[in-house]
Amino acid sequence: MHLEEILKKVKDITQGTVxxxxxxxxxxxxxxxxxxxxxxxxxxxxxxxxxxxxGLGQGLMGLVKAGELxxxxxxxxxxxxxxxxxxxxxxxxKATRQxxxxxxxxxxxxxxxxxxxxxxxxxGAHFYYPQTQLLSIxxxxxxxxxxxxxxxxxxFADSYVVSTIGVEPDAAVHQFSCVVVEKEVPGLEWGAPxxxxxxxxxxxxxxxxxxxxxxxxxxxxxxxxxxWYVFQVVAPYFLTSMAGTYLGIAQAAFDExxxxxxQRSYSHSGLSLNQIPLLQHRLGMLWAKIERxxxxxxxxxxxxxxxxxxxxxxxxxxxxxxxxxxxEVVNEAMTLSGGVAYRENxxxxxxxxDARAAHVMSxxxxxxxxxxxxxxxxxxxLNE
Numbered sequence: 001m002h003l004e005e006i007l008k009k010v011k012d013i014t015q016g017t018v019x020x021x022x023x024x025x026x027x028x029x030x031x032x033x034x035x036x037x038x039x040x041x042x043x044x045x046x047x048x049x050x051x052x053x054x055g056l057g058q059g060l061m062g063l064v065k066a067g068e069l070x071x072x073x074x075x076x077x078x079x080x081x082x083x084x085x086x087x088x089x090x091x092x093x094k095a096t097r098q099x100x101x102x103x104x105x106x107x108x109x110x111x112x113x114x115x116x117x118x119x120x121x122x123x124g125a126h127f128y129y130p131q132t133q134l135l136s137i138x139x140x141x142x143x144x145x146x147x148x149x150x151x152x153x154x155x156f157a158d159s160y161v162v163s164t165i166g167v168e169p170d171a172a173v174h175q176f177s178c179v180v181v182e183k184e185v186p187g188l189e190w191g192a193p194x195x196x197x198x199x200x201x202x203x204x205x206x207x208x209x210x211x212x213x214x215x216x217x218x219x220x221x222x223x224x225x226x227x228w229y230v231f232q233v234v235a236p237y238f239l240t241s242m243a244g245t246y247l248g249i250a251q252a253a254f255d256e257x258x259x260x261x262x263q264r265s266y267s268h269s270g271l272s273l274n275q276i277p278l279l280q281h282r283l284g285m286l287w288a289k290i291e292r293x294x295x296x297x298x299x300x301x302x303x304x305x306x307x308x309x310x311x312x313x314x315x316x317x318x319x320x321x322x323x324x325x326x327x328e329v330v331n332e333a334m335t336l337s338g339g340v341a342y343r344e345n346x347x348x349x350x351x352x353x354d355a356r357a358a359h360v361m362s363x364x365x366x367x368x369x370x371x372x373x374x375x376x377x378x379x380x381x382l383n384e
Contacts, residue, residue, distance in 0.1 A: 003062050006047070010066045013038050014073050022074035025201035026350050029194060031156050032077040032201050036113065039081055046108030048089045048237070053100050054108030055088075060236060060301035060315075064244035071248020072255075075354040076201030078248060082241035083152040083202075087114035087161045089237040090229055091180060094221040103159060103180065115153040116234070117160040117181070117207060120146070125362040127163075128230050128382060132209065134164035134177055142179065142219070144212045150362075154205030155190045158183050162209070163226050176226030180218040187212035198353030231381075236304045236315050239363075243297045243318040246326040246358045250290050253326075253351050257333035258283060260341075282336060286329050293325040313372055320368040323358035330355045 018035040025032045039045060048063060049055025056062070063085055070078035084107075091103050091114065106112035118127040132146025144164060151160065160181045181188070191206030220229065261279055265272040273279055300314035334341040334348045341348040359365045371381045 001056055003058065003065070006044070006056060006058065006062060007065055007069065009042055010039075010044065010069050013042060013044075014070050018070060018077050019073050022077070025074060025076050027345065029196070029200040031153070031203040032074060032080060033156070035074065035077045036080055036084075036156075040110035040113065043108070043110060044081075045084065045110045045113065046088075048085050048092070049104050049108045050092055053092075053104040055104065056108075059305040060240045061298070061305055063237065064240045064247075064297055064301045067241050067244025068248040068251070071245040072252040073248075074201070075245055075249050075351075076199050078245040079199055079202045079242075080153050082245055083115045083238075084113050084157070086234065086237040086241055087116050087157075087159070090116070090161050090178065090233050091220065093229065093233045094225070096217065098217050099180070099220075106158075112158045113153065113156065114159045114161065114180075115151060115157040116238070117148040117151045117162045118234070119148060119150045119362060121149045121206070122147075125364050125367055127362050128176075128227065130163040130165055130176055130226070132162065132164045134166060134179065136216075137213065140216055142214050142216050144179070144181065144209045144214065147206065147208050149191075149206040150204045151207055152202045152204055154194070154203045154207065155183075156203055160207075161220070166224070177223050178220040178226050178229050179214060180220065181209070181212060181214055182218075185212055185214060197356070198350075199357045200353075227382075231312070235363075236311070239315050239319040239368075240297070240301050240304065242358070242361065243300070243322045246319075246322040246355065247290070247294055247297060249351055249355045250293070250322070250326045250329040253330040253333040253348065253355075254283075254286055254290055256341075256347055256351075257286070257336045260337040264338075279336060282332065286332055286336075289325055289329060293322050296321055313375060316363075316368045316372050316375075319358070319363070320365045320372075323365045326355040326358050327352075 017038045021032055021034050024030055046055030047058050051057035067078045067082050070081060088107050095104060120131055122131055123129050135143045137143050162179050162181050164177050187210040189208040189210060194204040261273040297318045300318040303311035303314055330352045374381050
């Protein structure tokens with residue numbers, strides 16, 4: 001299926017099920033089950049799953065454009081769907097035949113939802129330094145001990161891509177691993193439901209792993225491969241997916257402001273707001289801000305899909321720049337729309353709360369700019 005056909009399907013679902021559920025998702029901090037299940041049922045759960053396993057075989061460009069469309073209507077839904085896609089890409093990167101059968105083929109069939117479980121309460125934004133232990137119990141079994149936090153799709157996913165410190169307690173600091181933990185295994189203890197200021201539907205929960213046993217065949221790649229996964233798969237797919245989501249928020253705010261300016265007129269003079277030069281100028285500036293950010297994001301996705309060495313700088317920049325873009329555009333669009341935009345639970349209320357998450361979602365904006373500077377100065381990205 002060509003990307004244009006896929007995006008048409010995404011848009012149809014977004015303007016239907018996702019739009020119908022969006023208000024309830026925000027008001028009730030409700031995981032967007034109807035929307036996610038519809039996306040899965042229509043084959044989009046396999047968006048980035050390779051075609052040989054029944055998926056759609058899309059890369060970063062397909063992911064960012066799908067996230068942008070969904071994010072214009074429900075950022076929470078875009079985040080949940082995007083995190084599934086990132087998890088799918090991580091599993092697919094070095095999947096064994098058994099992992100293809102257990103995870104990728106069911107994803108393509110719309111029967112399996114996954115997500116990442118990388119962040120931990122003790123390391124904060126430094127998600128690439130896990131403390132969770134992975135112990136070898138036998139040749140066939142690993143045991144995990146530790147705690148994860150801010151897990152999107154938490155308790156709703158069928159599997160979780162978990163980062164760990166190593167296979168033995170004295171493993172070297174760089175020997176991190178990734179494993180897949182399935183939802184039914186004993187020893188998973190979920191924290192309280194997520195009740196965030198924004199992105200209220202993403203079920204961003206904490207998880208304690210209490211001597212959780214998994215089959216050793218659920219190890220992704222080789223022992224100590226996590227840093228490879230972080231920069232070759234997690235960073236490109238996660239940052240691109242989030243860039244698309246926040247770009248969607250910015251576009252939604254722009255559309256709201258434009259509609260207001262087109263429809264509002266003064267009763268005492270009959271003058272329409274779209275005739276006022278200052279407002280024309282300010283709307284033009286917002287369009288330019290969104291468009292240059294969009295071009296950066298699309299450029300980053302294209303370079304990433306083409307495997308270009310320079311892609312990492314553009315990909316890191318994409319999420320950092322869209323964070324500024326989303327927050328600033330929503331703020332300005334709200335100002336252009338006047339007092340009606342300031343109502344509680346208005347469309348702008350939701351957009352502003354959702355947009356603000358961009359700066360604090362790891363890797364944070366400051367951390368991304370630091371990584372970019374280190375790369376430009378030939379310094380190691382991770383030297384904390």
